[in-house]
Amino acid sequence: MLDRLHNRGLRIGGILLLTLLSVSSTGYLRPPITQLGLIKIAIALVFMTVIWEMNRLLIGFFLKRYPHRSQVIKRLVWTAPVCFITTCVILVLVSGISSFLLTGRVSFQTRSSDSLLSSATTITLVILGVYEAFRISILLSQSEKEKEQLKIANLQSQLEALKQQVNPHFLFNSLNSLGALIEENPKQAGQFLEELSSVYRYLLRSNEQDLISLTTELDFIRSYFHLLKTRHGDGLELRLRVDERYRSHQLPPLTLQLLVENAVKHNMILPDQPLLIEIATTDEGTVRVANNLQRKPSRIFSNGVGISNILSKYQMLNQPRPTVHEENGQFLVTLPLIKLDS
Structure with missing residues (x-):
C-alpha cells in the first residue's frame, strides 16, 4: 500500500482539486482573469501542492506504523488530528507568505479562526478521504484476486484428484481381466x-x-x-x-x-x-x-x-x-x- 501513495495521477488530480476548491469562491476564475488573479491561482497551486505532499508523507508514516487491517481505527485516530494540525500550520504560513508576495508586508490576519479551521478541516477530509478510498479499492481488488486465485487452485486440485481417481479404477479392472484370461x-x-x-x-x-x-x-x-x-x-x-x-x-x-x-x-x-x-x-x-x-x-x-x-x-x-x-x-x-x- 505504501508504494501506492506515490501514484502520480492521484497526486496531481488531488492537488488540482484542492486548488479548484480554494479559489472557486474567490472569483479569480471568472472571466476576464486578471494578472493578479493568475498570481493568486499560482500561489494557491504551489501551497496546495505543499499541503498535499505533507499530508501524504504523514499518511505514509502512520500506514507504516499501523499496517494491519485490525489497526485501521487506531491509525485514523492518529492520522486525522496530526494532518489537521499540520494543515492549519501550513495555511497560517500561506497567509503570511501570500501577504508578503502581494503587498510586501507579512500579515497572518488574512483569515479568521473560523475560516482557518473550516479550510483545514475540508482539506484534511479531502486528502484522507481520497487515500482511504484508494486504499479500500486496492484491498478489495486484492481480495477479489486472492479469491480468484484460491478458486483456480482449488479447481486445479480437484481436477488432479479426478485424474488420479481414474488410475486405480482402471488398473483394478484391467488386472481382473488379465487374471481371468491367464486361466482361460x-x-x-x-x-x-x-x-x-x-x-x-x-x-x-x-x-x-x-x-x-x-x-x-x-x-x-x-x-x-x-x-x-x-x-x-x-x-x-x-x-x-x-x-x-x-x-x-x-x-x-x-x-x-x-x-x-x-x-x-x-x-x-x-x-x-x-x-x-x-x-x-x-x-x-x-x-x-x-x-x-x-x-x-x-x-x-x-x-x-x-x-x-x-x-x-x-x-x-x-x-x-x-x-x-x-x-x-x-x-x-x-x-x-x-x-x-x-
Missing part, C-alpha cells in the same frame, strides 16, 4: 499384457494434460477395446464414425474410456446378445457415445467415478455440460468437443 488362454494373456502396457503408457502421458485430441483418444480407445474384446469376444462390438473435421478437436483425457467402461460394467455382454458401443461425431461439433441398453439383472455398485467424473471435468474446464439421456433403448452421452484457437 495363457497365450492370449501374453498379448493382453502387451496391450495393457501400451494402454498404460498412454494413461501416464495423458494424466499430465487437461485436454487431448480426439484422434489420440480414439487411438487409445482402440487399444483399450482390444483388451475388452480379448476377454468378451463376440459379446462386445465397437463402431467408430468420426468426421475428419473434428479429429483435431479436444476433450478431457480418458473421457471416452470411462464411457466405454461404464457401458461394459452396467450391461450384459453375451455372444447372442452383443453389447454395441458406438462413438460418432455430429454436425454440431460434439461426439456422441451410445450403447444399447441391456442392463444386468442384479444392481451393480457404482462409486460415482464414471459419468459424474466426466461432468466434473467439463465443469472445471469451464466448458459446456455434456448431456446424458436414454432414448429408444439406448444410453446416450453427448460430449462437447473443444476447438482450440490456432
